[in-house]
Amino acid sequence: MSTIKNDLKLFNELAEVLLNEEQQNPVAERIEANQLYETIDLSLRDTAMVDDDFKSLLQDVLVSTPKTATSLFFNQLFGGRQPKAVLGDLLAVLLNNSMYTYKVAGPQVGIEQEIIRKSCNLIGYGSNSNGTFPTGGSMSNYMALVMGRDAKDPSCRFDGMRKPLIIYTSIESHYSNAKNASFAGIGRNNIRYIEVDSEGKMIPEKLEEQIKEDIKNGGIPTYVNATAGTTVLGAFDPIDKIADITEKYDIWLHVDGAYCGSVMFSEKYKHLIKGVERSNSFSYNAHKMLGTPLTCSILLVNDKKHLHNSFSNDASYLYQTDGDDFNLGKTSFQCGRRNDALKFWTLWKSIGTNGLEQIVDKQLELAKVAVDYIKNNPDYTLYSYDDSISVCFNYKDVDPVALCTALYENQETVVGFGSFNEDTFVRFVTINATNSKNDILNFFKVLENFVANTSVLKTTSALNT
Numbered sequence: 001m002s003t004i005k006n007d008l009k010l011f012n013e014l015a016e017v018l019l020n021e022e023q024q025n026p027v028a029e030r031i032e033a034n035q036l037y038e039t040i041d042l043s044l045r046d047t048a049m050v051d052d053d054f055k056s057l058l059q060d061v062l063v064s065t066p067k068t069a070t071s072l073f074f075n076q077l078f079g080g081r082q083p084k085a086v087l088g089d090l091l092a093v094l095l096n097n098s099m100y101t102y103k104v105a106g107p108q109v110g111i112e113q114e115i116i117r118k119s120c121n122l123i124g125y126g127s128n129s130n131g132t133f134p135t136g137g138s139m140s141n142y143m144a145l146v147m148g149r150d151a152k153d154p155s156c157r158f159d160g161m162r163k164p165l166i167i168y169t170s171i172e173s174h175y176s177n178a179k180n181a182s183f184a185g186i187g188r189n190n191i192r193y194i195e196v197d198s199e200g201k202m203i204p205e206k207l208e209e210q211i212k213e214d215i216k217n218g219g220i221p222t223y224v225n226a227t228a229g230t231t232v233l234g235a236f237d238p239i240d241k242i243a244d245i246t247e248k249y250d251i252w253l254h255v256d257g258a259y260c261g262s263v264m265f266s267e268k269y270k271h272l273i274k275g276v277e278r279s280n281s282f283s284y285n286a287h288k289m290l291g292t293p294l295t296c297s298i299l300l301v302n303d304k305k306h307l308h309n310s311f312s313n314d315a316s317y318l319y320q321t322d323g324d325d326f327n328l329g330k331t332s333f334q335c336g337r338r339n340d341a342l343k344f345w346t347l348w349k350s351i352g353t354n355g356l357e358q359i360v361d362k363q364l365e366l367a368k369v370a371v372d373y374i375k376n377n378p379d380y381t382l383y384s385y386d387d388s389i390s391v392c393f394n395y396k397d398v399d400p401v402a403l404c405t406a407l408y409e410n411q412e413t414v415v416g417f418g419s420f421n422e423d424t425f426v427r428f429v430t431i432n433a434t435n436s437k438n439d440i441l442n443f444f445k446v447l448e449n450f451v452a453n454t455s456v457l458k459t460t461s462a463l464n465t
């Protein structure tokens with residue numbers, strides 16, 4: 001008989017295996033994608049599996065799954081493991097609430113609302129503000145866009161879109177903007193991609209020019225997406241200057257802070273999102289800079305009536321007690337909704353706002369360690385700018401695409417590449433605040449040793465030059 005207590009015991013054993021494995025092999029033993037099903041038995045069968053076999057299979061799966069919490073993972077805009085946040089997420093799984101009503105979620109509703117309230121205070125939103133926890137940054141952007149659309153054209157919710165609504169974002173912004181335009185009925189062809197300056201920030205003058213031209217042609221400027229931390233360079237669009245324009249033309253301003261909006265917690269770096277209090281909505285991902293498990297995305301709205309206008313729907317079978325302020329399903333996209341708030345709350349509660357600030361500051365310190373190393377070493381070329389945790393570089397004349405792929409295939413370290421204008425480069429992300437200065441320097445050592453000992457890469461670079 002399987003009981004939850006037995007399985008939790010098994011969980012602890014497996015966790016031990018995984019944590020030891022991470023120590024010994026920070027990069028997972030890679031299984032070739034085209035050999036996956038032959039290498040590991042993932043098949044589902046009619047018959048039950050013997051407990052011992054089950055356990056050893058789970059161990060195999062754990063060991064061969066890419067490891068994102070170790071000191072050699074720099075691939076994406078998340079990494080590391082904040083223990084108190086992991087604790088909170090494990091508890092959320094055990095509790096298994098759904099966040100739509102107070103009746104089913106109880107104090108978890110208050111936990112979510114407290115995070116939202118405190119976040120609104122920190123960015124300077126007033127007493128009418130509120131928010132929700134969407135499934136991620138893409139969904140946060142989507143919900144913001146729908147609110148912006150409905151604010152501009154309230155009849156849209158009932159009749160569908162009949163007016164030529166136009167939306168604006170920089171060419172460096174996240175790709176979800178394009179998908180969302182199509183989902184929202186606005187259409188990909190009605191996005192205007194605004195040029196960026198040499199550091200990857202939206203050029204406000206170009207934005208205004210484009211808006212004027214659209215108005216002249218009968219378009220209705222509806223929504224501007226500004227980015228706080230672009231996906232490749234980690235650039236911050238100038239919010240204050242953009243807000244001057246959105247206020248002048250009465251356009252919804254959303255600030256996509258999925259990547260680096262968490263600088264709001266830092267006295268030293270919050271100037272990067274100066275003017276955010278003038279936006280209509282703002283989102284950030286705690287699973288990126290703050291290191292909670294995926295996903296934990298917070299969408300804040302300056303005036304909560306927009307959340308209600310766009311997302312509430314009466315449902316007598318669901319909302320039976322306690323009133324709208326406690327029935328969060330009235331302002332969410334989904335019906336059943338996972339509790340993403342508890343893991344952030346356990347982290348925040350245990351280390352305080354000061355602790356969150358340290359997490360953010362640490363990443364920028366680590367970025368500086370990397371940038372200094374690169375600047376002091378003539379074998380490297382730097383492509384990124386100050387105040388970014390995306391450190392972009394090339395090493396000697398090694399092709400960055402071949403280099404990143406080879407590092408991954410040889411289980412050396414996991415890092416990705418990116419492009420800006422004509423350049424392609426390695427994008428090294430110092431988002432794991434549990435890393436030390438030595439971990440950063442070790443990455444460069446691993447990379448240099450690998451290049452020195454890998455003949456394939458020499459060939460590649462020779463071909464390129």
Ligand SMILES: *Cc1c(COP(=O)(O)O)cnc(C)c1O
Nearest residue numbers: 136137138174229231256258259
């Ligand atoms: C990561 C990211 C997103 C998407 O967030 P998900 O949670 O992955 O959907 C959106 N915008 C920016 C700037 C991002 O970095």
